[in-house]
Amino acid sequence: MSTSESVRRLSPAAVGLLLTAALSLTACGEQRAPGPAAGAVVGSSPSASGASPYVEPGAGDGAPHYNENNAYRHPRDMSPAHAKDAEREAGRIRPVLERLWKQGQWKPSEVRAALLRLGYEEAPAAGDGGRTGGTLTVREMRPRYRDGGYVTPEGAMVGLRVHDDACVTAFVQKTNYEARANGPYPETGCFEPPYGH
Template sequence: MSPTSEKDAQKEADRIEPVLKRLWEEKKWDPATVRKELLRLGYKEERFSASGKRLGGSLTVRGMNQRYEGDHYVTPEGAKVGLRVHDDACVTAWVQKTNYEVKTNGPFPETGCFEPPYGH
């Protein structure tokens, strides 16, 4: 990230953090609720064409990644947040039953603002 992009990403992370903290305290971490609350900050949902070309928007909220537990896969409750601030800067966050986190990072080639689930 460039220094300017890093500063801008931190500014957006600072806007998102209190919302996720409040939702976590209220035990509201489902993707639909998280998306609704973050859209109230003025963000637009990120959209893509069928071929994967970005069409606009900057916010993506989705469920948590599945993980293998015992002898089967489970999907934990919670939501993951990816906010594209600039081409070289993102805010990545999540909120779930046990805790929440908001941080800044550059985009990943494979998954955009979301960290790849199994490394890259």
């Protein structure tokens, strides 16, 4: 008698019991150490390559749902023409920030005054990152947790709205400076949002 004939003779209850037994033998959901003893081929397990099977592609720190949880930290896309405009403005701002950095002038008031001389119009920041008129916003650096408390480092953050879909995000502080073109962030406009949403 063949295997298929014997399976056809089993009652539905017996088939159910066999399926249950087969599933329990596969230990679905049980965690096992990878390796030859566990039936894994050496070099083929996710842990052998350092990647978790539960991580989406491009997930920064390897945590599950990284991209979903950090969507607020990803700037929106810019049109190609607006990206060129934003990069041109970043190119205007970089030398000013470099000069201020070399002179040790990174207070928000000093940075604001220097950038307003480039012809930008100051804009008060909206709480939701939206536009409230004007194009330039200069703020103090965000507080950072250090040695059991929050401290606000010296320096200034700069957000310049070039178009609705294009910004320059910049900063100058004691250690360095930067100005880069990017799309606006979903919740904070031209300012890069802090970690720990």
